[in-house]
Amino acid sequence: MAASGAFYVTTPIYYVNDQPHIGHAYTTLACDALARFMRLDGRTVRFLTGTDEHGQKVEKAAAETGLDPQAFTDKVSRHFRDLAAAMNFSHDDFIRTTEERHKVSVRAIWQRLVASGDIYLDKYAGWYSVRDEAFYGESELVDGKAPTGAPVEWVEEPSYFFRLSAWQDRLLQLYRERPDFVLPATRMNEVTSFVKGGLQDLSVSRTTFAWGVPVPGDPAHVVYVWLDALTNYISALGFPDTEGELYRTFWPADFHVVGKDILRFHAVYWPAFLMSAGLEPPRRVFAHGWWTVEGQKMSKSLGNVVSPFTLIERYGLDQTRYFLLREIAFGNDGDFSHAAMVRRINHDLANDYGNLAQRVLSMIAKNCGGSVPEPGPLTDADEALLEAAQALLPKLRTAMAEIASHRALELIWEICGAANRYVDAQAPWTLRRTDPARMATVLWVLADTVRRLALLTQPYLPGSSTRLLDLLAIPAAERSFAAWDIPLRPGTALPAPSGVFPRHGEPDAA
Numbered sequence: 001m002a003a004s005g006a007f008y009v010t011t012p013i014y015y016v017n018d019q020p021h022i023g024h025a026y027t028t029l030a031c032d033a034l035a036r037f038m039r040l041d042g043r044t045v046r047f048l049t050g051t052d053e054h055g056q057k058v059e060k061a062a063a064e065t066g067l068d069p070q071a072f073t074d075k076v077s078r079h080f081r082d083l084a085a086a087m088n089f090s091h092d093d094f095i096r097t098t099e100e101r102h103k104v105s106v107r108a109i110w111q112r113l114v115a116s117g118d119i120y121l122d123k124y125a126g127w128y129s130v131r132d133e134a135f136y137g138e139s140e141l142v143d144g145k146a147p148t149g150a151p152v153e154w155v156e157e158p159s160y161f162f163r164l165s166a167w168q169d170r171l172l173q174l175y176r177e178r179p180d181f182v183l184p185a186t187r188m189n190e191v192t193s194f195v196k197g198g199l200q201d202l203s204v205s206r207t208t209f210a211w212g213v214p215v216p217g218d219p220a221h222v223v224y225v226w227l228d229a230l231t232n233y234i235s236a237l238g239f240p241d242t243e244g245e246l247y248r249t250f251w252p253a254d255f256h257v258v259g260k261d262i263l264r265f266h267a268v269y270w271p272a273f274l275m276s277a278g279l280e281p282p283r284r285v286f287a288h289g290w291w292t293v294e295g296q297k298m299s300k301s302l303g304n305v306v307s308p309f310t311l312i313e314r315y316g317l318d319q320t321r322y323f324l325l326r327e328i329a330f331g332n333d334g335d336f337s338h339a340a341m342v343r344r345i346n347h348d349l350a351n352d353y354g355n356l357a358q359r360v361l362s363m364i365a366k367n368c369g370g371s372v373p374e375p376g377p378l379t380d381a382d383e384a385l386l387e388a389a390q391a392l393l394p395k396l397r398t399a400m401a402e403i404a405s406h407r408a409l410e411l412i413w414e415i416c417g418a419a420n421r422y423v424d425a426q427a428p429w430t431l432r433r434t435d436p437a438r439m440a441t442v443l444w445v446l447a448d449t450v451r452r453l454a455l456l457t458q459p460y461l462p463g464s465s466t467r468l469l470d471l472l473a474i475p476a477a478e479r480s481f482a483a484w485d486i487p488l489r490p491g492t493a494l495p496a497p498s499g500v501f502p503r504h505g506e507p508d509a510a
């Protein structure tokens with residue numbers, strides 16, 4: 001069992017045949033927000049991402065560029081590490097399936113499956129889609145294509161099989177015992193009915209190409225790329241050393257976060273492999289939805305692929321993170337459009353949050369000698385705002401337990417709205433002349449509310465939140481959720497305020 005307080009979250013590992021797009025950035029961003037939230041909340045977090053570098057698809061892509069697969073993957077895997085840096089992802093480890101530590105782990109899981117009697121040699125005759133790296137039965141094809149629309153080819157070759165059929169009852173029992181094994185709940189139903197429909201044994205080796213991990217004892221075969229790829233989640237914890245610190249602390253994973261297209265691999269095949277190998281299945285698999293672009297499927301052939309690098313350059317990093325996390329409820333599909341992005345940047349970030357912080361900080365700079373004002377007695381309105389802000393943290397914990405970053409942001413913005421209405425109602429600019437002591441109280445209430453908002457926006461908008469916390473002179477030791485109830489200290493000198501969320505289309509110094 002994972003030690004209490006430990007939290008392990010993983011992203012899928014990305015195929016390196018392609019340039020990263022917003023779909024790829026999205027899965028890792030969701031995990032990044034979750035990992036950052038849990039760290040701020042005092043958990044010992046391990047956050048893993050990486051690249052999936054074996055298999056026919058990558059071998060083909062390498063051949064098209066004229067590079068050998070290793071040189072190709074070295075080159076293209078870099079783009080995903082660059083993306084992680086550009087998006088300010090806080091992963092603890094980045095695994096590549098071409099690394100030795102991973103190959104050792106794949107060989108070890110293979111041997112465990114053999115030892116459990118679940119591997120046998122036979123012959124595969126059926127359809128294969130290189131794009132999906134998946135086998136399809138005749139009855140699954142739609143107009144001669146995979147159900148995903150990917151082209152298929154006929155494959156006939158000797159193959160090792162995994163006795164997946166033998167695991168049907170154990171899988172159904174796992175789903176019954178842990179109804180939140182797959183989230184959202186509708187996806188759990190999908191998975192359950194797929195398994196109830198009957199499971200065929202799964203081909204887990206290939207012989208018609210060589211780019212993969214050779215099967216132990218039979219190097220004419222390479223291990224099927226999905227068995228290879230899924231194993232990354234434990235390779236990165238030092239498997240096969242199940243007594244090692246990392247494995248003992250972090251396995252089973254708290255969340256494998258994946259797109260809906262690869263749920264079956266994670267919620268059916270992977271737990272079956274693990275149980276057969278005598279290892280614990282992960283705790284939960286979350287399947288998120290897909291982004292379309294201006295109403296259309298994103299694809300190279302349509303030429304509408306949105307690059308996260310371009311978005312960051314054009315709109316800013318935290319602006320991009322905010323849009324992706326807020327625009328769609330995590331789990332649902334959603335649409336990317338530039339108009340929607342500009343709306344979010346200007347309304348939510350610049351008008352609501354940025355303007356609140358800027359108004360409060362500049363009034364303090366001008367009217368309170370540039371240091372945190374001293375509050376006097378509190379009115380009902382003051383208490384109401386402070387209490388509403390205080391109540392946010394437990395609500396966010398509930399939302400983030402289901403990776404609902406969109407909900408967390410909605411809740412934060414509700415308080416942002418309440419604080420903006422409070423400024424208008426209290427009119428501190430008038431109090432400056434009529435009742436300066438009351439003005440000081442109002443500005444303190446607002447500044448402490450901005451402190452709480454900035455603490456909570458750290459997982460989603462890490463750079464901007466840090467700037468806001470700097471502007472409030474919050475010491476480094478008081479930026480975790482443990483400092484939630486440590487209020488701003490009157491008299492603390494504040495740096496000169498500057499705008500944190502510029503409007504799009506206007507110069508930076510908002």
Ligand code: MSP
Pocket residue numbers: 011012013014015022023024026027052229230231232257258259260261262289290291292298
């Ligand atoms: N290599 C496999 C995963 C192996 S995990 C053991 C793979 N890679 S992928 O690069 O094709 O996809 C990685 C992730 O990107 C998937 O979770 C997929 O759902 C996600 N997305 C790809 N396109 C997407 C959108 N248009 N929208 C949202 N996410 C999308 O599958």
